[in-house]
Amino acid sequence: MKKVDQTKLHVPPFHNGNCMNAAFASILEIDIEDIPCFEDMPSHGEGKKGAQSWFPALLDWLGAKGYYLPAKFANKVAAICTAFWNQVVEPKEGE
Numbered sequence: 001m002k003k004v005d006q007t008k009l010h011v012p013p014f015h016n017g018n019c020m021n022a023a024f025a026s027i028l029e030i031d032i033e034d035i036p037c038f039e040d041m042p043s044h045g046e047g048k049k050g051a052q053s054w055f056p057a058l059l060d061w062l063g064a065k066g067y068y069l070p071a072k073f074a075n076k077v078a079a080i081c082t083a084f085w086n087q088v089v090e091p092k093e094g095e
Contacts, residue, residue, distance in 0.1 A: 002030075041053045
């Protein structure tokens with residue numbers, strides 16, 4: 001795994017952060033710049049139910065790289081990546 005820092009912090013209501021991109025970049029060992037800006041796609045991070053434009057784009061991007069995301073994680077991708085980032089990539093001192 002390669003540690004990749006996020007390059008944009010979540011600053012509501014101005015913009016969303018890219019911690020999910022940083023988590024994927026870390027796991028896949030690629031540069032964050034090589035990942036589409038999912039955080040800028042409509043309805044990302046707004047807590048809306050139903051289709052969000054960033055999710056199909058994420059699935060397409062992962063599929064093009066040869067990866068598959070199981071359906072059971074469909075509504076939890078951002079939360080899982082954020083938890084991964086917080087607990088694995090950048091653990092707090094003493095944990």
